[in-house]
Amino acid sequence: MTGGRxxxxxxxxxxxxxxxxxxxxxxxxxxxxxxxxxxxxxxxTAPLPKRPQLDAYREVFExxxxxxxxxxxIAVAVVIGLLQIALALPAGYALAKLRFVGKKxxxxxxxxxxxxxxxxxxxxxxxxxxxxxxxxxxxxxVLPFAASALGTFLVRQALLSVPDEIxxxxxxxxxxELTIIYRILAPMLRPTLVSVFLVSFVYHYSDYFWPLVMxxxxxxxxxxxxxxxxKEPGSGVRWHVVMAGNVILSAPVLVLFAxxxxxxxxxxxxxx
Amino acid sequence: MTPRRRHHPWLMLGxxxxxxxxxxxxxxxxxxxxxxxxxxxxxxxxxxxxxxxAAIAEDGELLRILGRTxxxxxxxxxxxxxxGLALALxxxxxxxxxxxxxxxIFSAYVVSWVAVALLWVxxxxxxxGVAAAVLRALHLxxxxxxxxxxxxxxxLAGVTVWKITGYAMIVFLAGLRAVPRSxxxxxxxxxxxxxxxxxxxTWPLLRPTAAFVATTSLIVSFQAFDVVRIxxxxxxxxxxTLFVYAVYEQIFMNxxxxxxxxxxxxxxxxxxxxxxxxxxAWRSQxxxxxxx
Numbered sequence: 001m002t003g004g005r006x007x008x009x010x011x012x013x014x015x016x017x018x019x020x021x022x023x024x025x026x027x028x029x030x031x032x033x034x035x036x037x038x039x040x041x042x043x044x045t046a047p048l049p050k051r052p053q054l055d056a057y058r059e060v061f062e063x064x065x066x067x068x069x070x071x072x073x074i075a076v077a078v079v080i081g082l083l084q085i086a087l088a089l090p091a092g093y094a095l096a097k098l099r100f101v102g103k104k105x106x107x108x109x110x111x112x113x114x115x116x117x118x119x120x121x122x123x124x125x126x127x128x129x130x131x132x133x134x135x136x137x138x139x140x141x142v143l144p145f146a147a148s149a150l151g152t153f154l155v156r157q158a159l160l161s162v163p164d165e166i167x168x169x170x171x172x173x174x175x176x177e178l179t180i181i182y183r184i185l186a187p188m189l190r191p192t193l194v195s196v197f198l199v200s201f202v203y204h205y206s207d208y209f210w211p212l213v214m215x216x217x218x219x220x221x222x223x224x225x226x227x228x229x230x231k232e233p234g235s236g237v238r239w240h241v242v243m244a245g246n247v248i249l250s251a252p253v254l255v256l257f258a259x260x261x262x263x264x265x266x267x268x269x270x271x272x
Numbered sequence: 273m274t275p276r277r278r279h280h281p282w283l284m285l286g287x288x289x290x291x292x293x294x295x296x297x298x299x300x301x302x303x304x305x306x307x308x309x310x311x312x313x314x315x316x317x318x319x320x321x322x323x324x325x326a327a328i329a330e331d332g333e334l335l336r337i338l339g340r341t342x343x344x345x346x347x348x349x350x351x352x353x354x355x356g357l358a359l360a361l362x363x364x365x366x367x368x369x370x371x372x373x374x375x376x377i378f379s380a381y382v383v384s385w386v387a388v389a390l391l392w393v394x395x396x397x398x399x400x401g402v403a404a405a406v407l408r409a410l411h412l413x414x415x416x417x418x419x420x421x422x423x424x425x426x427x428l429a430g431v432t433v434w435k436i437t438g439y440a441m442i443v444f445l446a447g448l449r450a451v452p453r454s455x456x457x458x459x460x461x462x463x464x465x466x467x468x469x470x471x472x473x474t475w476p477l478l479r480p481t482a483a484f485v486a487t488t489s490l491i492v493s494f495q496a497f498d499v500v501r502i503x504x505x506x507x508x509x510x511x512x513t514l515f516v517y518a519v520y521e522q523i524f525m526n527x528x529x530x531x532x533x534x535x536x537x538x539x540x541x542x543x544x545x546x547x548x549x550x551x552x553a554w555r556s557q558x559x560x561x562x563x564x
Contacts, residue, residue: 007365014362019373022380022434028402029391044400087291090284100281106289113292115547116300119495119516120540123523123532124299124306130313147291177284206384208498213520224386228502231390239394246387257382261375264382268439269446 033057033243040239056244064226066248073222076141077204081197084148088196092155093181097167113149122213129214140214145204151196158192159185195267198260202253223249300540307533324534334538340425341515345493347429352489353482355433356440364448378438385498392431393418393503418504421511428499428512436492440485447481448474487550494546515539
């Protein structure tokens with residue numbers, strides 16, 4: 001922040017314009033979701049609904065099992081986040097605090113994984129899962145993301161600034177390496193771990209690509225897929241229903257964002 | 273340190289490595305292998321050698337896909353960086369108004385691509401959309417944002433800029449805060465105006481951050497899929513068939529694992545080139561972050 005002086009008027013005015021460019025589209029989503037279908041047909045760009053109603057939301061719940069999809073989506077995102085933390089801690093610890101043959105290679109592997117997105121591997125992973133009949137399972141959505149190269153990297157960076165004396169002292173007290181990692185170091189790394197979890201949660205909650213590729217039926221369909229299905233291809237899109245689905249899909253993440261903005265930003269900027 | 277070796281370091285890395293081997297390295301090898309076969313996942317794979325590569329390169333289609341993806345990415349990177357930097361400079365001020373605006377802009381980065389893409393399909397709808405109404409009100413000609421082959425790709429790039437500018441802005445804000453204030457004050461005392469201070473103080477210190485943002489958003493835009501699948505389905509006239517969508521098309525619409533794998537292999541090589549760029553930018557980013 002640049003000093004404690006009051007911002008000039010032009011800066012405030014420009015900021016309001018910028019905010020409008022991002023807030024108005026959201027507002028449009030909500031407004032449209034409250035309009036009856038006739039109003040969208042007769043006057044599609046009316047700024048406010050004449051007779052606001054929640055029918056569109058009821059229709060979303062009728063067309064899509066919102067509750068079940070939401071549970072699957074949150075379960076996928078939470079399990080991935082927890083697994084990433086559980087696996088990143090020992091891996092990051094080994095890379096930051098232990099000396100062993102092949103450490104450089106191990107670190108290079110982590111960085112290599114950082115650079116291979118799921119968009120490269122999905123063809124083969126899909127054919128692997130198809131071969132063992134694991135498509136349309138919870139595992140297909142979770143297992144490929146159980147280890148996070150970025151998470152491992154961030155945990156390692158955070159551990160580099162933890163003094164070795166703490167670990168030495170714990171060892172002298174007879175603590176095992178696993179105790180040191182999960183009981184002593186994990187609480188010290190809390191801000192990093194929270195950031196890693198949140199970034200991962202938000203990404204996988206919103207993810208469309210991987211669930212789309214790995215599911216062919218309804219068993220473990222996630223909410224983004226369900227909402228995308230509300231817009232049937234071709235003409236006659238029921239926009240109030242689609243926007244209601246959009247609101248339902250976005251609300252949890254926006255609430256989470258409002259609560260934990262700082263942690264999320266730290267994770268995204270990558271200097272957790 | 274000489275830890276008691278009750279848990280070997282490789283064992284601690286083990287679970288993570290197992291996941292990466294199974295879901296990163298094996299699939300990479302498998303893609304290269306499968307790209308040499310014709311396979312529809314129903315009948316037995318048939319060895320075809322390089323025929324899949326020949327097929328995807330036929331009539332210059334591969335080059336067109338690459339060119340399109342590159343064009344889209346350049347628009348996205350240039351747009352989101354310019355806008356992100358401008359917004360960071362504008363919004364790096366104390367006060368609740370500026371904090372709110374920063375949050376509002378960054379929130380688009382957090383919201384699902386599904387929600388953003390569907391919302392913009394509505395906003396850009398030729399009959400019901402707000403954009404069309406604005407054009408009518410200004411007596412401007414109609415634009416088929418998503419139906420005109422010349423307009424569709426820039427439109428997708430524009431929507432992507434709307435979604436990821438918050439990311440560029442946040443990283444630039446972090447970079448700006450690492451610029452020591454004393455430098456600004458010294459420059460101001462020497463009579464440097466706002467523009468000169470940006471040119472000679474802020475920008476040189478921000479350059480590694482800019483390189484970092486550029487390469488990360490370049491790689492992210494090379495992975496674009498959701499926006500294509502939801503907004504255009506690759507059309508009109510393949511004008512928005514970007515790389516990942518082309519791979520998806522081969523495996524799930526043409527049921528050709530071989531060609532999809534061949535495309536994936538080419539895609540991987542392209543990403544490696546981009547990654548080399550990113551690693552260089554990353555290095556300079558971490559060194560300045562430590563130095564600051």
